[in-house]
Amino acid sequence: MQAVSINHYGDNGVLRIGAVDRPRPESGQILVKVHAAGVNPVDWKIRSGAGQRMGLTLPLILGGEISGVVAAVGEGVDRFVVGDAVHGIVKSGGFAEYVAVDAAVMAPMPIGLGFIDAAAIPLGALTAWQAMFDLAGLAGGQRLLVTNGAGGVGSLAIQIARAAGAHVTAMASGRNEAFVRGLGADAFIDYTAGPFEAQALDMDVVFDTVGGDTYKRAFASLKPGGFLVTAVAFPLEEDGRQGVGVARVSCKPDAKQLAAIGALVEEGKLKPQVATVLSLAQAREALTLSETGRTRGKIVLRIDSPEVR
Numbered sequence: 001m002q003a004v005s006i007n008h009y010g011d012n013g014v015l016r017i018g019a020v021d022r023p024r025p026e027s028g029q030i031l032v033k034v035h036a037a038g039v040n041p042v043d044w045k046i047r048s049g050a051g052q053r054m055g056l057t058l059p060l061i062l063g064g065e066i067s068g069v070v071a072a073v074g075e076g077v078d079r080f081v082v083g084d085a086v087h088g089i090v091k092s093g094g095f096a097e098y099v100a101v102d103a104a105v106m107a108p109m110p111i112g113l114g115f116i117d118a119a120a121i122p123l124g125a126l127t128a129w130q131a132m133f134d135l136a137g138l139a140g141g142q143r144l145l146v147t148n149g150a151g152g153v154g155s156l157a158i159q160i161a162r163a164a165g166a167h168v169t170a171m172a173s174g175r176n177e178a179f180v181r182g183l184g185a186d187a188f189i190d191y192t193a194g195p196f197e198a199q200a201l202d203m204d205v206v207f208d209t210v211g212g213d214t215y216k217r218a219f220a221s222l223k224p225g226g227f228l229v230t231a232v233a234f235p236l237e238e239d240g241r242q243g244v245g246v247a248r249v250s251c252k253p254d255a256k257q258l259a260a261i262g263a264l265v266e267e268g269k270l271k272p273q274v275a276t277v278l279s280l281a282q283a284r285e286a287l288t289l290s291e292t293g294r295t296r297g298k299i300v301l302r303i304d305s306p307e308v309r
Contacts, residue, residue: 003096004283007059009049012284020061023093023100025074030103032086036119037094038065039299040152044287046092056092062283063094066101067109067118068303077103085109087118089126089253095283097303105253110265120272120298121156123251125261127231128157131207131249133164136227140165142204145221147196149185150176152298153209153231155273158183160261163269169200176296183273197221208233219244273297 001022006014025031042050043062051060067087070080080086080103088106093099109118132138144161148154149170161168162184170185177188189196197220200206204226206218211232218228219242227245235246264270275297278286286299 001097002280003061003093004063004280005059005061006047006051009047009051009058011048012287014047015062015284015287017281017283020096022098025072025077025100027075028077028102028104029074029100030070030077030080030086030106031072031074031098031100032066032068032106033071033098034066034068034094034096034303035115036067036303037063037301038119038121038123038152039286039290039301040065040123041290041293042123043095044291047287051092061093061096061099063096063099063301064090064092065119065123066090066094066099067115068099071098073103074100079103080106085115085118087122088255088258089122089251095280095301095303097280105255107255107258107262110262113265116274116277116300116302117272119300120152120274121261121265122258124153124298125156125160125270126254126257127153127249127251128160128207129257129261130251130254131229131231132157132161132205135247135249136205136207136229136245138164138166138205141167143167143202144169145200145203145206145218146170146185147206147208147210147214147218148172149180149183149188150296151209152273152275152295154207155180155183155297156270157207157209158185159270160264162186163264166205169203171196171200179273179296205229207231219246274300276300277302 070084086106150172169187174190200221202223206228208230215233239246
């Protein structure tokens with residue numbers, strides 16, 4: 001099978017796009033014929049060396065977010081049968097024609113959704129869900145600030161929070177205002193036009209996907225007792241001494257939560273925003289684009305034929 005693999009860490013020059021052995025499903029696993037794979041910042045971070053810190057073993061196949069069809073089932077699997085359309089998060093191996101993954105972490109693809117869109121959901125939506133609900137305790141009627149409403153995670157967070165009844169303020173550059181408002185944001189802030197913390201006030205929750213100076217300044221947007229959750233920064237002990245809560249979200253596979261997210265898709269309350277679709281052979285281009293941090297929505301690799309939708 002064809003796959004995008006690395007034998008050592010580095011820049012895009014270490015990527016190897018070519019034939020590798022097809023995996024076999026072990027007990028409790030399914031073999032998925034991958035039709036599409038989401039591209040995320042964690043992919044180029046793993047390529048650059050984060051894989052070692054994450055306990056991954058070289059050589060490895062990149063890619064952690066997939067959609068496809070069950071091609072085989074391992075012993076003890078009764079959740080899926082051959083031919084089922086599924087999507088979800090894999091530890092690694094997603095940038096390949098086939099991947100073996102624990103059946104327990106996968107979910108059925110939402111009805112009516114194509115493979116490209118289905119591959120754009122799991123990691124971003126689960127990150128947003130776990131950040132806003134599990135960690136920050138966001139509830140209906142509360143006020144939320146999303147620091148990058150145009151990104152792959154932020155664009156899903158806006159829709160998920162709105163479906164839960166929250167009032168959403170989203171930040172982005174001015175050129176993305178129509179896009180962000182179209183996702184359902186109640187208020188928009190152009191972060192290039194002035195200090196966002198002067199406009200975003202008394203927030204119950206801030207969901208930060210930018211980090212750096214934005215993360216530090218976002219505390220000023222919280223009301224007393226509010227909660228800041230970040231997907232990128234590493235909170236310091238003193239960050240929690242400002243009368244507010246703070247945490248970093250580390251996304252975990254969760255089939256039940258992914259099924260609930262799929263229900264929002266089927267109800268028309270959540271639509272993935274795919275910015276760019278590239279082939280498996282264009283993996284270097286995809287990672288380069290992701291590394292710029294300037295994409296609107298999601299980058300997806302089409303794994304097999306151009307007919308896949």
